[in-house]
Amino acid sequence: MINFYQLIPEIFILALILITLCFGLLNKDRSIAINTIGFFILTLILINFGKDFYISTDLSLNTINLFVLSKIILSIGSIVFILLSKRPLKNENLYRYEYILFILFAILGSFVLISSDNFLTAFIGLELQSLSLYLMAAFNTKNLKSNEAGIKYFSLGALSSGFLLFGISMIYYDTGSFYMQNLNNFTTISEIGLSLVLISLFFKVSAAPFHIWTPDVYEGSPTISTLFFASLPKFASLIFLFRVYQDLNISGIQSLNYIFQIVCAISLLVGVYGAITQKVIKRLLAFSSINHIGFMLLGIMSYQFMSEGTLFFYLIIYLITTFGIFAVLLNLRTVEGEFTKISQLNGLRFTSNSKSISMLVFFFSLAGIPPFAGFFAKFFILSASITDGFFFLSIVAVLSSVIAAFYYLTIIKNMFFNKSEIEPLDDNNKIGKVIFISFGLIITLFFFYPDPLINLVDSLFK
Amino acid sequence: MSFPILSLLILTPIIGALTLSLSSSAQLKNKTIFLSGLWITTGEFLLSLLLPIFYDKTKNGYQFTEYHTWFDKFDINYYVGVDGVSIPLILLTTFLVPICLLCSLNSIQNRAKEFVIYFLLLESFIIGVFVSIDLVIFYVFFEAVLIPMFLIIGIWGGENRLYATFKFFLYTLAGSVLMLLAIIYIISKVKSGNIELISDFTFDQQIELILFLCFFASFAVKVPMFPFHTWLPDAHVQAPTSGSVILAGVLLKLGAYGFIRLSLPFFEYASIYFQPMIFALSCVAIVYTSIVALRQLDMKKMIAYSSVAHMGFVTIGIFTLTQDGINGAYFQMISHGIVSAALFLIVGVVYERHHTRMISDYSGVTNVMPKYSFFFMIFMLSSVGLPGTSGFVGEFLVIMSTISVSVYLTFFTAIGVILGASYMLLLYKNVNFGDLKSDIKQLADLSNIEIFYFSCLAFLTMLLGIYPKLLFEMINKSISMSIL
Numbered sequence A: 001m002i003n004f005y006q007l008i009p010e011i012f013i014l015a016l017i018l019i020t021l022c023f024g025l026l027n028k029d030r031s032i033a034i035n036t037i038g039f040f041i042l043t044l045i046l047i048n049f050g051k052d053f054y055i056s057t058d059l060s061l062n063t064i065n066l067f068v069l070s071k072i073i074l075s076i077g078s079i080v081f082i083l084l085s086k087r088p089l090k091n092e093n094l095y096r097y098e099y100i101l102f103i104l105f106a107i108l109g110s111f112v113l114i115s116s117d118n119f120l121t122a123f124i125g126l127e128l129q130s131l132s133l134y135l136m137a138a139f140n141t142k143n144l145k146s147n148e149a150g151i152k153y154f155s156l157g158a159l160s161s162g163f164l165l166f167g168i169s170m171i172y173y174d175t176g177s178f179y180m181q182n183l184n185n186f187t188t189i190s191e192i193g194l195s196l197v198l199i200s201l202f203f204k205v206s207a208a209p210f211h212i213w214t215p216d217v218y219e220g221s222p223t224i225s226t227l228f229f230a231s232l233p234k235f236a237s238l239i240f241l242f243r244v245y246q247d248l249n250i251s252g253i254q255s256l257n258y259i260f261q262i263v264c265a266i267s268l269l270v271g272v273y274g275a276i277t278q279k280v281i282k283r284l285l286a287f288s289s290i291n292h293i294g295f296m297l298l299g300i301m302s303y304q305f306m307s308e309g310t311l312f313f314y315l316i317i318y319l320i321t322t323f324g325i326f327a328v329l330l331n332l333r334t335v336e337g338e339f340t341k342i343s344q345l346n347g348l349r350f351t352s353n354s355k356s357i358s359m360l361v362f363f364f365s366l367a368g369i370p371p372f373a374g375f376f377a378k379f380f381i382l383s384a385s386i387t388d389g390f391f392f393l394s395i396v397a398v399l400s401s402v403i404a405a406f407y408y409l410t411i412i413k414n415m416f417f418n419k420s421e422i423e424p425l426d427d428n429n430k431i432g433k434v435i436f437i438s439f440g441l442i443i444t445l446f447f448f449y450p451d452p453l454i455n456l457v458d459s460l461f462k
Numbered sequence B: 001m002s003f004p005i006l007s008l009l010i011l012t013p014i015i016g017a018l019t020l021s022l023s024s025s026a027q028l029k030n031k032t033i034f035l036s037g038l039w040i041t042t043g044e045f046l047l048s049l050l051l052p053i054f055y056d057k058t059k060n061g062y063q064f065t066e067y068h069t070w071f072d073k074f075d076i077n078y079y080v081g082v083d084g085v086s087i088p089l090i091l092l093t094t095f096l097v098p099i100c101l102l103c104s105l106n107s108i109q110n111r112a113k114e115f116v117i118y119f120l121l122l123e124s125f126i127i128g129v130f131v132s133i134d135l136v137i138f139y140v141f142f143e144a145v146l147i148p149m150f151l152i153i154g155i156w157g158g159e160n161r162l163y164a165t166f167k168f169f170l171y172t173l174a175g176s177v178l179m180l181l182a183i184i185y186i187i188s189k190v191k192s193g194n195i196e197l198i199s200d201f202t203f204d205q206q207i208e209l210i211l212f213l214c215f216f217a218s219f220a221v222k223v224p225m226f227p228f229h230t231w232l233p234d235a236h237v238q239a240p241t242s243g244s245v246i247l248a249g250v251l252l253k254l255g256a257y258g259f260i261r262l263s264l265p266f267f268e269y270a271s272i273y274f275q276p277m278i279f280a281l282s283c284v285a286i287v288y289t290s291i292v293a294l295r296q297l298d299m300k301k302m303i304a305y306s307s308v309a310h311m312g313f314v315t316i317g318i319f320t321l322t323q324d325g326i327n328g329a330y331f332q333m334i335s336h337g338i339v340s341a342a343l344f345l346i347v348g349v350v351y352e353r354h355h356t357r358m359i360s361d362y363s364g365v366t367n368v369m370p371k372y373s374f375f376f377m378i379f380m381l382s383s384v385g386l387p388g389t390s391g392f393v394g395e396f397l398v399i400m401s402t403i404s405v406s407v408y409l410t411f412f413t414a415i416g417v418i419l420g421a422s423y424m425l426l427l428y429k430n431v432n433f434g435d436l437k438s439d440i441k442q443l444a445d446l447s448n449i450e451i452f453y454f455s456c457l458a459f460l461t462m463l464l465g466i467y468p469k470l471l472f473e474m475i476n477k478s479i480s481m482s483i484l
Helices: A004-024 A028-054 A061-091 A097-114 A119-137 A144-175 A188-204 A213-220 A223-230 A232-247 A254-276 A281-301 A308-331 A353-367 A373-387 A391-416 A430-448 A451-460 B005-022 B030-054 B086-103 B112-131 B135-144 B146-156 B161-190 B195-200 B205-222 B231-238 B241-266 B268-273 B275-294 B299-319 B323-354 B370-384 B390-403 B407-432 B448-466 B469-483
Strands: B063-069 B077-082
Touching: A004 A028, A004 A097, A028 A061, A028 A097, A061 A097, A061 A223, A061 A232, A061 A308, A061 A430, A061 A451, A097 A119, A097 A232, A119 A144, A119 A188, A119 A223, A119 A232, A144 A188, A144 A213, A188 A232, A188 A254, A213 A223, A213 A281, A223 A232, A223 A281, A223 A308, A232 A281, A232 A308, A254 A281, A254 A391, A281 A308, A281 A373, A281 A391, A308 A353, A308 A373, A308 A430, A308 A451, A353 A373, A353 A391, A353 A430, A373 A391, A373 A430, A373 B135, A373 B161, A391 B146, A391 B161, B005 B030, B005 B063, B005 B077, B005 B112, B030 B086, B030 B112, B077 B086, B077 B112, B077 B135, B086 B112, B086 B241, B086 B323, B086 B448, B086 B469, B112 B135, B112 B146, B112 B241, B135 B146, B135 B161, B135 B195, B135 B241, B146 B161, B146 B241, B161 B195, B161 B205, B161 B231, B195 B241, B205 B241, B205 B268, B231 B241, B231 B299, B241 B268, B241 B299, B241 B323, B241 B469, B268 B275, B275 B299, B275 B407, B299 B323, B299 B390, B299 B407, B323 B370, B323 B390, B323 B448, B323 B469, B370 B390, B370 B407, B370 B448, B390 B407, B390 B448, B448 B469
Parallel strands: none
Antiparallel strands: B063 B077
């Protein structure tokens, strides 16, 4: 008998989708309001009753907390994203209510993905998520680059889904089950199958060497879609990757463990190596995100220190920073359109105080330099990895962050030292401004007073 | 003592910077901004004078301590306190920052508000390094110092400033992150970041060597020691005068301070094990950079290389691991902080008037700027190490303590003294004496403000040279604690 009780968050989103479908036809503006309120209610429901949904299951308390916290983060992220998306979509003449639907479907897929303990459900969640993402990449149909990004993302994504299905079928062939908890003693075939599953997940979180799509898709898609790719679906895939790592006890399987470590090291290095020479902001952010994925994989592997806490701390800080950076970027326009090149940031210091200082905070935080929260995010990941004995990876990680500091500094140099060459338009996007200023403050405050966040992640995962 | 003087020292400049940043810049004149900055930093200096007055020299351990938990879960705390080793360096910092602002009154015209703000932040971060007795906040302040310095060199520097400021930032960061790894390892072993607790902890010998090298990477870049020193001439040459002053005066001391405060007490075995390596590197630094300094055409570059040589004395003194050696090294640190800061100001004075730093562009300056030449002579002689000036005491003690280690070491350090005298005298001769060049005839002599801060610095140099006990009283006890 299926227990519908634990599906309430998913059903709630499905209801939102249906409402949006009905009302969106009549009034676009209302669909944004409806969904903001809807996700707000969902957040409240999850905060208050989240745990009760899963109590009847035989999941451990840790896993339940993982579900609830990830879903809360996802739905808060959705609120911020939906609020942010209106103005940029209008600017690009893309303001159609379908866009909100794609967001909803992607979030629904992410919800399903996070809480699935069955490979088939996970596949459905992942596909639901990915198909929306392909459409979001190609949403600017008049723009060639956007179409290119959509096609590239779709064809490569389809390939990775193929890997996933193939891996799942191999596991099924070997064990006769789709359930993750039934996988205990591995034979070679299911190891190979599992490695294929991992490859597909690495593709989704854009870990090197499965990252080739990332820079192109980031660059070509409308910036608001790039923000979405960089944040929420990646977060969900990463959580699922974490669950696979934990539930299947991959740290105990030598060969898969090697794959994890190698991918982690390559991501750290490829990310910084690729980013150094970039001239386009979104490509640089793509490579920098690959570097950060390396850190997150390190966080997934190191469990002893604060269990899931380190990973979540890092993820939350990273999400806030990403949202902040993109909120600034979305607020920067010239007559020709959005800012694309790094050189267009020249002299931002003289045209806008709040934007340049927020960017300074976000980039120093990404580089992990105190006094910003990014420092503690990296600090805890490194603490965890050293406690677990990953000395080599830790050294690679810190050295990569030194190189990373170089290109973050280059951006700050452009904003603070160089003279401005272009007249930016005053977009006067109030919501965006509120978001990046408050996120900048949060990033700074979490450094001085991180206890709330740490206690939160710590109390959830014992 | 319940009065939170150390937190106040850290917070005063930050609050000042915040107030300044909130005021609208359009209405404020540059002079008003600098004056308010001066008021804040002078107040800070007066506040820091309370430290030596109320410090109890007879007691061991840290005083004025403040303890606040920062993280509930981990033993990472806001734990500050001072002992004899940190107080003189704090005073040096609070003394030099107002001078930095004074000397930039005329030279910094654009974006004066930001300049003052960055200097205030820099001051509070540096003080933070000197007062922290928890490894994590030590690292945080140590690293945060980079941000304002990066901006100061990058915005107000010379024509090649971007290269210099990136090099400065990345060199220092690369060293620091290795230290971060070591810090994390230590905390995971000791379960605490408290410096006193870690000093009592004994590590595995092999691991201790690695940890020492990680700390060494960070401090050696900061000091800077021989193979890691190449960022320093670039940074000095490109930085504005005030940037050079604070860089030579205080930032270089962070590395040496780190050696005394962390490396020696944490890693007794490794300190002895790596003694020969550090002596070798320091000897090379002293002799090689002195020779390099001899051939420099640029005044700032010459003083920058001389800084490397002088800091070589400091590292030798520290790693003799004797009371005299470390006392001497510490004295040399303070003395170098005053003298090299003064020398960079000296260069800044003529650069501001004549817009060139090349030695060959100056000749016979003493004819038009007699007061300038007078102060130049005092600081030049102090840098050479003339008895009666502060430079003598440190060098003398360091050389004396090297005899107990090895005579060869004494030989090389003594050569360094001779070379130091030769390049400084050469610089002084070339700039001040000789024929009066026609294009420097119209150079104005020192203004009243310049005379004021040069006399302060000169007074301090002479005071420490004639009555060094003033400093030794303060540091003796604390240093004897750190080598036990």
